[in-house]
Amino acid sequence: MKNKEIQEQRMRDYFIQACKDLLKGEGLRSVSVRSVADRAGYSFATMYNYFRDINDLLFLCVNDFQNECNEFVAERIHKLPMGEARFRKAVQVYVEFFVEYPGVFELFFMARKGDFGNRENILEIINNSLKTATIDEWNYLIKQGDMSRSEVNNKLSLLQSWATGVLIHYLNRLQPESYEEFLKTIKREIRLILPPGQD
Amino acid sequence: MKNKEIQEQRMRDYFIQACKDLLKGEGLRSVSVRSVADRAGYSFATMYNYFRDINDLLFLCVNDFQNECNEFVAERIHKLPMGEARFRKAVQVYVEFFVEYPGVFELFFMARKGDFGNRENILEIINNSLKTATIDEWNYLIKQGDMSRSEVNNKLSLLQSWATGVLIHYLNRLQPESYEEFLKTIKREIRLILPPGQD
DNA sequence: TCAATATATGAACATTGTTCACTAAATTTG
DNA sequence: CAAATTTAGTGAACAATGTTCATATATTGA
Numbered sequence: 001m002k003n004k005e006i007q008e009q010r011m012r013d014y015f016i017q018a019c020k021d022l023l024k025g026e027g028l029r030s031v032s033v034r035s036v037a038d039r040a041g042y043s044f045a046t047m048y049n050y051f052r053d054i055n056d057l058l059f060l061c062v063n064d065f066q067n068e069c070n071e072f073v074a075e076r077i078h079k080l081p082m083g084e085a086r087f088r089k090a091v092q093v094y095v096e097f098f099v100e101y102p103g104v105f106e107l108f109f110m111a112r113k114g115d116f117g118n119r120e121n122i123l124e125i126i127n128n129s130l131k132t133a134t135i136d137e138w139n140y141l142i143k144q145g146d147m148s149r150s151e152v153n154n155k156l157s158l159l160q161s162w163a164t165g166v167l168i169h170y171l172n173r174l175q176p177e178s179y180e181e182f183l184k185t186i187k188r189e190i191r192l193i194l195p196p197g198q199d
Numbered sequence: 200m201k202n203k204e205i206q207e208q209r210m211r212d213y214f215i216q217a218c219k220d221l222l223k224g225e226g227l228r229s230v231s232v233r234s235v236a237d238r239a240g241y242s243f244a245t246m247y248n249y250f251r252d253i254n255d256l257l258f259l260c261v262n263d264f265q266n267e268c269n270e271f272v273a274e275r276i277h278k279l280p281m282g283e284a285r286f287r288k289a290v291q292v293y294v295e296f297f298v299e300y301p302g303v304f305e306l307f308f309m310a311r312k313g314d315f316g317n318r319e320n321i322l323e324i325i326n327n328s329l330k331t332a333t334i335d336e337w338n339y340l341i342k343q344g345d346m347s348r349s350e351v352n353n354k355l356s357l358l359q360s361w362a363t364g365v366l367i368h369y370l371n372r373l374q375p376e377s378y379e380e381f382l383k384t385i386k387r388e389i390r391l392i393l394p395p396g397q398d
Numbered sequence: 399t400c401a402a403t404a405t406a407t408g409a410a411c412a413t414t415g416t417t418c419a420c421t422a423a424a425t426t427t428g
Numbered sequence: 429c430a431a432a433t434t435t436a437g438t439g440a441a442c443a444a445t446g447t448t449c450a451t452a453t454a455t456t457g458a
Contacts, residue, residue: 032444032445033446033447034445034446043406043407044408044446044447045406045408045409045448045449048446049405053446054447110371111371112371112372113371113372123374126372154387154391158361158388158391161365162357162364163364164368165360165362168360168363169326169359169363172311175326185356189353189356192357193357193392203435231415232414233414233415241437241438242438242439244437244438244439245436245438247416247417248437252415253416
């Protein structure tokens with residue numbers, strides 16, 4: 001009984017890993033039942049023994065990617081002193097993560113509600129993506145009394161929407177046209193939303 | 200020579216109208232070469248005599264929809280006195296337009312850059328969508344000296360990203376879950392970005 | 399070892415976008 | 429007006445998609 005579960009999980013992991021590789025490397029466009037199965041070393045039909053459908057597989061990748069995103073952010077801000085500047089940098093790095101992995105962005109934010117079945121928890125992860133990746137920062141701001149909890153939540157909601165939109169415009173239609181300009185824009189806009197030394 | 204052009208344009212319009220109907224009624228998902236052609240009263244193959252591909256047809260709808268959006272906004276704010284409050288309302292109504300026509304939102308903001316060919320002008324329209332729909336309002340603000348031109352452009356860039364993200368989250372995964380809550384949220388966030396009596 | 403169960407798979411189907419050869423209609427030409 | 433030519437509309441066909449299902453193979457248990 002136990003062995004079976006272990007083996008099943010292993011099989012699922014093979015497919016998930018293959019799917020993750022494809023997403024990071026080629027993007028959502030290149031993910032198909034057959035391409036994932038190929039990479040995992042099985043027939044496309046085998047996938048249906050372990051996943052309800054292709055979306056089931058896709059959304060299981062979300063967990064892993066959110067963790068990668070958290071680490072990505074943490075690594076790039078841990079040297080900065082705690083405080084607002086670090087919070088702003090965290091948001092900036094969060095956006096940069098998806099620029100580095102556009103396929104992950106597509107997975108997180110381009111999927112429609114009909115694509116999820118019972119996978120409400122996955123939805124939760126995506127909706128709290130920025131919050132999760134920057135949780136230490138805003139907890140610190142609250143602790144310091146710089147902002148109230150509800151203020152932070154409001155800002156986070158705003159920032160999550162903004163980050164999603166900014167990425168849509170840059171990744172889907174290269175607006176702004178260069179990465180430098182994009183970086184300048186997001187820095188400016190983060191300061192607009194989180195003005196220094198004011199809250 | 201002239202007749203031929205008129206007739207060709209008429210044919211294109213039949214397909215465009217059919218496509219627009221499907222987008223507004225059923226959404227992007229229901230738009231296919233065959234469904235559009237069916238509604239237009241022709242074979243699917245006929246479409247290829249007038250459009251390079253299905254995206255060519257799709258993006259020709261953008262023009263019309265942007266105009267509809269402009270009218271939608273204008274109609275709903277023209278009674279308000281000029282000024283910041285009206286600007287905020289304009290942004291709010293802009294968002295509401297896409298809630299009313301989610302298929303138009305998909306068309307505008309879910310398409311990837313690879314889907315456009317030479318259609319850079321269509322891209323331009325989409326990227327300036329909010330700016331176009333609220334141009335009178337921000338011109339007034341500039342004229343009054345309430346904000347500088349560059350300030351307005353920065354705000355508009357921010358607001359366009361935010362609006363896109365907010366709509367992604369609401370339309371694609373019902374976050375917030377009810378329309379009332381959604382409305383409350385966008386009103387609050389618009390005031391965060393455009394605080395009353397401060398600029 | 400042999401029966402029972404579990405698993406991996408290819409064939410098949412529907413639906414997508416797209417191409418192309420062909421037919422019928424319209425237009426031009428003699 | 430008739431014949432030739434160009435134009436316009438169409439279905440057959442193809443590749444790629446997700447999904448289902450019967451079946452062959454492998455594993456397990458007695």
